[in-house]
Amino acid sequence: MSLDHADVKKIAHLARVDLADEQMESIAKDLSNILNLVEQMSTVDTAGVEPMAHPLHMVQRLRSDEVTETDARELFQSIAPQTDAGLYLVPKVIE
Amino acid sequence: MQWETVIGLEVHAQLATQSKIFSGASTAYGAEPNTQACNVDLGLPGVLPVLNKEAVRMAVKFGVAIGAEVASRSVFARKNYFYPDLPKGYQISQMELPIVGIGSLTIDLEAGESKVVGITRAHLEEDAGKSLHEDFHGMTGIDLNRAGTPLLEIVSEPDMRSAAEAVAYAKKIHALVRYIEICDGNMAEGSFRCDANVSVRPKGQEALGTRAELKNLNSFRFLEKAINLEVERQIDIIESGGRVVQETRLYDADRNETRSMRSKEEANDYRYFPDPDLLPVELDEVFINEIRATLPELPDEKRQRFESDYALSQQDAMVLTASRELADYYEAVVAAAKSDPKIAANWVSGELAAALNRDAIDITNSPVTAELLAGLLTRIADQTISGKIAKQVFEAMWQGEGDADAVIETKGLKQITDSGAIEKLVDDVVINNPKQAEQYRSGKDKLFGFFVGQVMKETKGKANPQQVNELLKKRLAQD
Numbered sequence: 001m002s003l004d005h006a007d008v009k010k011i012a013h014l015a016r017v018d019l020a021d022e023q024m025e026s027i028a029k030d031l032s033n034i035l036n037l038v039e040q041m042s043t044v045d046t047a048g049v050e051p052m053a054h055p056l057h058m059v060q061r062l063r064s065d066e067v068t069e070t071d072a073r074e075l076f077q078s079i080a081p082q083t084d085a086g087l088y089l090v091p092k093v094i095e
Numbered sequence: 096m097q098w099e100t101v102i103g104l105e106v107h108a109q110l111a112t113q114s115k116i117f118s119g120a121s122t123a124y125g126a127e128p129n130t131q132a133c134n135v136d137l138g139l140p141g142v143l144p145v146l147n148k149e150a151v152r153m154a155v156k157f158g159v160a161i162g163a164e165v166a167s168r169s170v171f172a173r174k175n176y177f178y179p180d181l182p183k184g185y186q187i188s189q190m191e192l193p194i195v196g197i198g199s200l201t202i203d204l205e206a207g208e209s210k211v212v213g214i215t216r217a218h219l220e221e222d223a224g225k226s227l228h229e230d231f232h233g234m235t236g237i238d239l240n241r242a243g244t245p246l247l248e249i250v251s252e253p254d255m256r257s258a259a260e261a262v263a264y265a266k267k268i269h270a271l272v273r274y275i276e277i278c279d280g281n282m283a284e285g286s287f288r289c290d291a292n293v294s295v296r297p298k299g300q301e302a303l304g305t306r307a308e309l310k311n312l313n314s315f316r317f318l319e320k321a322i323n324l325e326v327e328r329q330i331d332i333i334e335s336g337g338r339v340v341q342e343t344r345l346y347d348a349d350r351n352e353t354r355s356m357r358s359k360e361e362a363n364d365y366r367y368f369p370d371p372d373l374l375p376v377e378l379d380e381v382f383i384n385e386i387r388a389t390l391p392e393l394p395d396e397k398r399q400r401f402e403s404d405y406a407l408s409q410q411d412a413m414v415l416t417a418s419r420e421l422a423d424y425y426e427a428v429v430a431a432a433k434s435d436p437k438i439a440a441n442w443v444s445g446e447l448a449a450a451l452n453r454d455a456i457d458i459t460n461s462p463v464t465a466e467l468l469a470g471l472l473t474r475i476a477d478q479t480i481s482g483k484i485a486k487q488v489f490e491a492m493w494q495g496e497g498d499a500d501a502v503i504e505t506k507g508l509k510q511i512t513d514s515g516a517i518e519k520l521v522d523d524v525v526i527n528n529p530k531q532a533e534q535y536r537s538g539k540d541k542l543f544g545f546f547v548g549q550v551m552k553e554t555k556g557k558a559n560p561q562q563v564n565e566l567l568k569k570r571l572a573q574d
Contacts, residue, residue, distance in 0.1 A: 015175075053170040053374075054375060058374050060373055060375060062147070063148060067119055069121070071131070076137060084236065086130070088237040090237055
């Protein structure tokens, strides 16, 4: 399977990655190569093999429901570009 | 052409945990902005999520309550999209292996009919923060206190065929999550939110039409209105030769309209993949059965018991079991009052409900407690007061003027049952109204009410109505 420039553009947009036009060719090729490898793996018969959700054969540990964090707003907001009235400010988002 | 509406609902229930689903920050509502958003909620580099056991227990509790299969193994996945109130650039959710599988819920429709609605799945996920678009000099303010609050997303099959059915389903889920105490159900605070997938198709057609997803439905009334509007809009489009576009539409309650929010085709590409920060969740039968054992009596079971134990109609039983608090109140009244359960039902769902509604008070804070109401009903049953006077007593108790006996005493509302006294009054009334008595005797039966009214007026409503009726009949039969 090979990706064309339009596919790469769409993926880049979804990931909010800014790609220059001259990068398109090589990235399309690299991504296509990865997909080809995956395609090769897809030919293996995996019937009866449970899909792996995590490389470690371990089970999720659960924590008890307790509030352990205290307010550290001042610390966190000291590295924020802009804040006002306790809020983080970001460029206006319009739906 | 005849159209059929097809509706599926997605309910987001905030789970009533103390801390967040993946961090130890508090989930309490209404705190100062960003004071309950820790480094995990902010998605700072190097942090790891650790799953809250209580959120898992609550999801399982819901699963066993709807008779669904609870997954022995479920997996968290990343749902990728960009929005400023989602700091990580992905929401941790569940995709292929949700914690709760297929189940169903029976909903109650009008005229005592019911219908089974399929539940496709319910999965755990984290909530996003809040964006505030006003008043920040052209910028958007972000409050991340809500980010990471545990949600149970409950997805129904497209089994509903009208806005009324959708509302009945949403109300049933709402009652259920509150019964099993996994969600406070507060719609105004956003603890319980509904999205509706709505489409129409020609009656008889199998294939589904293109659907629109309605958001911002933060009351049952809005849910109903928005669906009806959307159905009309879609039929108009199709009948005028157009095509419905798959999109997300926002309901605007002020204008009572839905409008397009964003085209879903692109936004829909969430590129889910298993979250490498979290391991699969494995639950054994022992854990699930332990939770099953903690289930309280569920709304349907309670309703059936009310019908048989208290000889109530289905309608009465349904009203009284709408919430656990109301049902508990009713049972406390019945247990304490020496009175007919049916009369208790009338009072709880009539006088009391009206007063609570009028003053916007929750039943758990009712100034007339179950014991106070029981005291009142006992005095009706033993004929100390009539039902009519009881309403006066109730109002006084509502205003905090003491229990039924105290109010009856201080206001002198005790019913007159002394037949000698009533007989005397009856006699006076008949003698003082000779014209009416004459007309009554010559066949104008309707005038009987006039005499009853006169006697009641004399006694300010305190005469025992049955005795008045009997004595009047007897007296009027004489010349």
